[in-house]
Amino acid sequence: MSRRRSTYRILAVCLLIGYLLASVAYVWGAALWVTRWHPHFRVTDLLLPRANDVVLFTFFLVVGASVGSFLNVVVWRLPQRLNVNGHSFCPRCRNQLRARDNVPIFGWLWLSGRCRDCRLPISSRYPIVETLVGITFAVVGTTELTRWSLPYVGDSVRPNWLSTPFVDADLLTLILYHVVALATAWAAGLIRFDGNPLPPRLTLFAAVTLIGGMFALPQAMVVPWQLVGDSMPSMVGSWPPTGWMTTGGDWSVTLVQIGLRLLTSLVAAGFFARVLAKSFCPSADMKMDPLGSSTRRLVDLMVLIAVPAIVVGWQAVMGVILIAAILAKILEMFAFAQSRDSLGRFAVSLPVATSVQLLLWRGLVASHVWPSEQASQLGLIVSFFGVLAIPLWLDENGESLAPMGDEKDIGEIADHFDEDVR
Structure with missing residues (x-):
């Protein structure tokens, strides 16, 4: 394995581990912060609700990154009047991408930013767009699902730190x-x-x-x-x-x-x-x-x-x-x-x-x-x-x-x- 490929794959593993560590830090940090201001709660009681926040954020992040991957196709094909349906392919050799190579963000890192077939570089814009779209989906979707950000919808303060978000059809369609x-x-x-x-x-x-x-x-x-x-x-x-x-x-x-x-x-x-x-x-x-x-x-x-x-x-x-x-x-x-x-x-x-x-x-x-x-x-x-x-x-x-x-x-x-x- 070349040094370049090894570096990119190490970066992919580090990103995944870093996200897991950040999630654990959020769960414990948020639980400790709540108990500081609300001492009648126990830290162990708040771990599961805060873990639920991470699950919601991760869900929207994955969905957003997948949409970002599709948008890369839309942005490249629509101006050429091409059909946006069909399988993804390398913009240079036009060979179809494997399913394992089409994973948002990590697929590009695992390939070291190069096509598996022609070995020509694939623009770093692809994972950047997937990351940006994923983050915007995650912050907007999570805050709206928990009714923190929408005016006139729900309470401005979480009514119960132990509760999970109340979701109805109107809120889901709005998101x-x-x-x-x-x-x-x-x-x-x-x-x-x-x-x-x-x-x-x-x-x-x-x-x-x-x-x-x-x-x-x-x-x-x-x-x-x-x-x-x-x-x-x-x-x-x-x-x-x-x-x-x-x-x-x-x-x-x-x-x-x-x-x-x-x-x-x-x-x-x-x-x-x-x-x-x-x-x-x-x-x-x-x-x-x-x-x-x-x-x-x-x-x-x-x-x-x-x-x-x-x-x-x-x-x-x-x-x-x-x-x-x-x-x-x-x-x-x-x-x-x-x-x-x-x-x-x-x-x-x-x-x-x-x-x-x-x-x-x-x-x-x-x-x-x-x-x-x-x-x-x-x-x-x-x-x-x-x-x-x-x-x-x-x-x-x-x-x-x-x-x-x-x-x-x-x-x-x-x-x-x-x-x-x-």
């Missing part, structure tokens, strides 16, 4: 809705990070799942479209709404709420995209040049912002945009991202910013400062002008060079993916 939205945001962000325009199939998928999904699952609204201050107005009724099969309320009121929730979110996405166009596509003109590459970038920007806007509402999307803009600015300092245009860096930052919003959603709403349906007027005004000011400091214009993929033949996309992200 499913959010992880699908995160997966869509990651796919769109990575495609745009490569400089490729968003494929119509992906845009259609986003519209069907997010817009259609909210009509099918009213509980996916989470927050109302109104600015409601410290308490819910009587016109909103009980909140949050439940699913069609479990609700006893007026269905017409729910339909109006869903329609206005989606309308305000899409309008906000269009407005903020026009604001950020000064940074990412200043020459876009949907009237005079509707088919131009710059206008296509503007349309893609609208779609990118529409995903988090639908998920968290028009109020909170201002905070998501601010976080994503800051992350995009930070990415400029890293060599792997300097060759990408500004829109690509912003696009790949959006799913991370959306995950942060979902993770801290309850606390952000309770602060009355962060943009939300309960934010103070000052908080909303500051956030609004903060978004308007983004073009002043995120002013690198990626259009100075021909955007990768926007004006290239489809046949060149695969070569760029293989060579540029090695």
Whole structure:
């Protein structure tokens, strides 16, 4: 066995052992911390509930890493108009990957980052994407399942440290809705990070799942479209709404709420995209040049912002945009991202910013400062002008060079993916 292969396999084993040790440290550390503030508990009584937290986190981590593996296929194949179904294969020799080589993260490490057949290098981006998607799924899924992060859903404090999460159909469908939205945001962000325009199939998928999904699952609204201050107005009724099969309320009121929730979110996405166009596509003109590459970038920007806007509402999307803009600015300092245009860096930052919003959603709403349906007027005004000011400091214009993929033949996309992200 070569020294390179041995090093990668040792790293894989160390990662697995490190995760197990971190899990044990969390179980004991959390149990000790709870007994410090609640001395009527015994440490041994709290070990099993805390171990249950690890099981939930690991489940979402594995699911997210598997979705990330699939997204790598989507990001590479969709711009080439290839079918995303079928078995995974090496992008260089096109030989089908074995099942044992297709394990997220660890499959790449076990192969030392090279194809088993042709021995040519496989981009390290594959395990990186799998790790990032897995982490975002794990933190969002776990906190929502335990009702820590969702506003208006459950108590803000764990009612019983010995209890396991109470799960119902509404909560499970809401978590499913959010992880699908995160997966869509990651796919769109990575495609745009490569400089490729968003494929119509992906845009259609986003519209069907997010817009259609909210009509099918009213509980996916989470927050109302109104600015409601410290308490819910009587016109909103009980909140949050439940699913069609479990609700006893007026269905017409729910339909109006869903329609206005989606309308305000899409309008906000269009407005903020026009604001950020000064940074990412200043020459876009949907009237005079509707088919131009710059206008296509503007349309893609609208779609990118529409995903988090639908998920968290028009109020909170201002905070998501601010976080994503800051992350995009930070990415400029890293060599792997300097060759990408500004829109690509912003696009790949959006799913991370959306995950942060979902993770801290309850606390952000309770602060009355962060943009939300309960934010103070000052908080909303500051956030609004903060978004308007983004073009002043995120002013690198990626259009100075021909955007990768926007004006290239489809046949060149695969070569760029293989060579540029090695």
